[in-house]
Amino acid sequence: MRFPHDFFFGAASAAYQVEGAWNEDGKGVSNWDVFSKIPGKTFEGTNGDIAVDHYHRYKEDIRLMAEMGLESYRFSVAWTRIIPDGDGEINPQGLAFYNALIDECLHYGIVPFVTLYHWDLPQVLEEAGGWTNKRTVDAFSKYATTCFKAFGDRVKHWITFNETIVFCSLGYLDGAHPPGISHNPRLYFQATHNVFVAHARAVEEYKKLRQYGEIGITHVFSPAFPADGQADNAQAADHANQYSLAWFYDPILKGAYPDYVVGQLKERGWTPDWTAEELTVLKWAAPKNDFIGLNYYQPQRVIKHNPTAEDKPAAQQVIAGAPGKVSFDGVYKTVSLEDKKYTKWGWEISPEGLLEGLRMLRGAYGDIKLYITENGLGDQDPVENGQILDADRVEYIREHLKAVKQGLREGLHIKGYYAWSVIDLLSWLNGFKKQYGFIYVDQQNNLTRKRKLSFGWYKQVIANRGGEL
Numbered sequence: 001m002r003f004p005h006d007f008f009f010g011a012a013s014a015a016y017q018v019e020g021a022w023n024e025d026g027k028g029v030s031n032w033d034v035f036s037k038i039p040g041k042t043f044e045g046t047n048g049d050i051a052v053d054h055y056h057r058y059k060e061d062i063r064l065m066a067e068m069g070l071e072s073y074r075f076s077v078a079w080t081r082i083i084p085d086g087d088g089e090i091n092p093q094g095l096a097f098y099n100a101l102i103d104e105c106l107h108y109g110i111v112p113f114v115t116l117y118h119w120d121l122p123q124v125l126e127e128a129g130g131w132t133n134k135r136t137v138d139a140f141s142k143y144a145t146t147c148f149k150a151f152g153d154r155v156k157h158w159i160t161f162n163e164t165i166v167f168c169s170l171g172y173l174d175g176a177h178p179p180g181i182s183h184n185p186r187l188y189f190q191a192t193h194n195v196f197v198a199h200a201r202a203v204e205e206y207k208k209l210r211q212y213g214e215i216g217i218t219h220v221f222s223p224a225f226p227a228d229g230q231a232d233n234a235q236a237a238d239h240a241n242q243y244s245l246a247w248f249y250d251p252i253l254k255g256a257y258p259d260y261v262v263g264q265l266k267e268r269g270w271t272p273d274w275t276a277e278e279l280t281v282l283k284w285a286a287p288k289n290d291f292i293g294l295n296y297y298q299p300q301r302v303i304k305h306n307p308t309a310e311d312k313p314a315a316q317q318v319i320a321g322a323p324g325k326v327s328f329d330g331v332y333k334t335v336s337l338e339d340k341k342y343t344k345w346g347w348e349i350s351p352e353g354l355l356e357g358l359r360m361l362r363g364a365y366g367d368i369k370l371y372i373t374e375n376g377l378g379d380q381d382p383v384e385n386g387q388i389l390d391a392d393r394v395e396y397i398r399e400h401l402k403a404v405k406q407g408l409r410e411g412l413h414i415k416g417y418y419a420w421s422v423i424d425l426l427s428w429l430n431g432f433k434k435q436y437g438f439i440y441v442d443q444q445n446n447l448t449r450k451r452k453l454s455f456g457w458y459k460q461v462i463a464n465r466g467g468e469l
């Protein structure tokens with residue numbers, strides 16, 4: 001079986017992680033431009049000042065994407081290039097860059113799939129409270145509408161936010177992302193709610209413009225499964241899915257928050273300051289949402305946890321996604337299992353977890369349109385005689401594409417697969433050490449690009465529409 005003709009074989013990146021040019025052509029300062037320069041916050045002090053210089057080399061990069069036969073490129077717009085101080089004047093040089101990037105994609109017949117927010121918030125807004133401040137919601141509406149009007153004649157696929165759970169939990173619970181606040185569930189839930197309202201307002205503005213494209217949001221998709229058959233671990237997995245799935249997917253797809261979580265937030269004084277008008281706009285926007293983007297890397301294997309004084313702060317690798325984390329409320333803990341395979345960063349390799357999770361998602365939300373907007377292997381790629389032989393990445397993506405194909409056989413409405421990432425880039429917490437790309441970037445030799453083993457493999461898969469998988 002080949003993948004359908006209207007299924008996108010794509011790959012992705014994000015502005016702060018690829019562009020560099022952090023202070024060029026009128027760009028404003030973002031929270032990550034500041035946070036990454038606070039000693040100890042990033043791996044070996046790496047930052048996105050240069051990243052992999054996609055800002056100046058995008059033509060070479062897109063030419064390589066075209067050589068691969070890539071059908072769609074998912075990239076994010078840096079808000080600070082468009083409106084440098086967040087909600088003030090528009091920067092024409094910022095519009096010019098993304099117009100050129102979009103036109104270069106279209107020159108090769110590559111469909112642009114644009115993420116409006118991939119974690120880099122204008123610093124002016126961060127200093128005013130970031131996503132805990134309603135001002136940011138209004139500012140996002142202006143920024144999104146500016147992008148729709150500037151690029152919407154050629155961009156027909158829009159993602160509002162990338163992984164709300166990550167930038168809010170790392171920002172307000174773990175303190176590992178801007179604004180670097182730890183253990184503040186009230187601010188965490190407030191920030192997530194404001195993001196959902198900003199999403200709903202952007203859907204409303206987009207539909208008003210009648211540009212006849214599609215708009216959605218991308219969430220982490222990490223379904224929780226009990227580590228064994230014990231009843232309390234099953235209950236812990238249900239709790240994990242309520243807080244890490246339902247809290248994020250329900251307001252977008254059902255237009256209302258899950259009662260299980262709402263009830264517990266009320267008991268603990270963590271209820272966001274939502275208004276009737278905001279809850280109404282969530283309800284209005286839900287059926288207008290055209291798709292949901294899923295970033296799948298691994299499932300969560302969960303056991304019930306009983307908080308003790310011995311609980312230690314999470315290790316860096318655990319904060320960055322490896323099992324072993326105690327949930328913010330202490331109710332459960334993620335664990336690794338003897339019979340599973342793991343990456344060098346301790347992430348489980350589980351294509352079956354993707355398929356099982358997709359079936360669970362259909363049970364909860366029905367036959368919704370889905371894109372796998374990220375999936376890939378973070379690795380330190382082996383280099384032999386100057387060749388990057390990332391056979392493990394080929395294996396990882398092959399097995400996950402086979403799971404997607406099985407999902408299609410079962411009638412799941414999956415419309416595309418975007419490998420993370422098209423090119424080696426800056427990892428927020430792992431610097432340049434954790435590679436994801438089909439294209440290698442030589443950090444020791446003027447950021448020279450080189451095709452990896454996986455580049456030629458993915459080219460073949462696309463040419464055959466996955467018929468051989």
Ligand SMILES: C[C@@]1(C(=O)O)OC[C@H]2O[C@@H](O)[C@H](O)[C@@H](O)[C@H]2O1
Nearest residue numbers: 014163320321378427428429430
């Ligand atoms: C934490 C980490 C990683 O670096 O491994 O997970 C995978 C991938 O997720 C993306 O949404 C982030 O933008 C990208 O930087 C990566 O981030």
